[in-house]
Amino acid sequence: MAGLGYQAEDTIFALSTGIERAAIAILRVSGAGSRDILLQICGEVPAARKAVLRKIWKNASIQDDLLDEALVLWFPGPHSYTGEDGFELHLHAGPAIIRAVSDALVNAGARPAEAGEFTKRAFVNGRMDLVEAEGIADLVAAETEGQRKQALAQVEGALSQLYSGWSERLKKILAFQEALIDFPDEDLPPEVEENINQDIQKLQSEMQQHIADGEHGERIRRGVVFAITGPPNAGKSSLLNWLTGREAAIVSSKAGTTRDALEITCILAGIKVTFIDTAGLRETDDEIEAEGVRRALFHVKQADCVLQMFPANELPEDIFPGAVLVGNKADLGKIPQILDGKDVLAISLKTGEGLPELHNFLKSKVEDLTAASVSGAPLLTRARHKAGVQDAMQCLQAAWQQEWPELRGEELRLAMRALGRLTGHVGVEDLLDAIFGQFCIGK
Ligand SMILES: Nc1nc2c(c(=O)[nH]1)N(C=O)[C@@H](CNc1ccc(C(=O)N[C@@H](CCC(=O)O)C(=O)O)cc1)CN2
């Protein structure tokens, strides 16, 4: 806590725009010293949240060393992103300007911010909860529509409301539970205990559903992974190249061409999708190829969906559980419509036969793998959320099994605590570095 107290008094700054060639660069400053620093480099403090054009100096009072002419925005706390006093300088981008103004800020008493430190301050100052803050990191990182929508809903509080709603309900249950403890001999209606049990069970089943759907939220966030497997020469690398629209993998008629697993990412149905091309599966004395086969099997195990390919002339003997069967080289021979009771997608990467159907199939597979079971329900997006909800569920399970009302009350309190740690309303000091350390500098 001492560290946090000290840091909170620092005034921090960071370049908050990208580092590529750009027209404008924003330096963002936050902390108690902001007003004095702004006075030193700008000579005045403009009206709150109004952009004004001003000269920026190393020392404005003596008009020493003109650094740039910039748009200046003053954000007095608590009406700012972080909740503290702060300001922004919208500078002409350029490494020399950014360096010179940064030096002037340090000279005036600011220090460079750590990764995620602005948002960490926003959290500490009660401007947002932990789940919303995680949403901000995801929003900035979002590359697809699916990621953007999910992250934005999280920033807007959809997931936080779900968790705090559960917490509120637990609080009510706990109040009734405590009535049972405090007035055991009073004439409480008999349905009180029954209602408590029902409410606990209802919460448990909602949490169970949330965790089951959560896999979908995590997939939207990190991307759906397809592993392409099958014997050598099935056309796996040809399929990868077609799917991603470029000659990413080497294709040849020599069996055992692919050894390393090759991951290519693209966007399908607004969702980030990774296809992994792998070494053809066969017994081999070649040490390198054997390692390739080992890695192929690893990816088959990890993937969200396995595309098991085979060429028309070599039907598969073993079918991976849950795999999608793709029969290739339909131009060379007939491909069965069904194998082992499973539908087969027949394609030819040479003639293009079956490829539009395969594309549609993959699109709907991606939708299935990322859809919420209740439409509009916010999905959990991180292992941390899953672990927190699981903790809460275990406590509810324990409460349910407790005969002693006092112990039951204790389990209910622990369940509330688990939800409170999720949103950051209780005891999360130990989590903050891990969470905010993953942000970029300047956020
Ligand atoms: N230039 C700039 N653009 C940005 C940000 C920023 O900090 N600066 N943001 C940051 O990442 C995001 C916007 N988020 C923000 C959230 C709250 C406040 C803020 O000052 N809120 C005050 C005043 C609101 C008002 O003027 O009505 C408040 O809520 O009290 C500013 C930005 C995206 N775009």
Ligand SMILES: Nc1nc2c(ncn2[C@@H]2O[C@H](COP(=O)(O)OP(=O)(O)OP(=O)(O)O)[C@@H](O)[C@H]2O)c(=O)[nH]1
């Ligand atoms: N006739 C025909 N040939 C195909 C078709 N698809 C791929 N091929 C050919 O089959 C050979 C093997 O293709 P690859 O894509 O390298 O096969 P792979 O499954 O990646 O093979 P490994 O990397 O060795 O495991 C190449 O010569 C391709 O041109 C097809 O639909 N029809």
Ligand SMILES: [Mg+2]
């Ligand atoms: Mg290959």
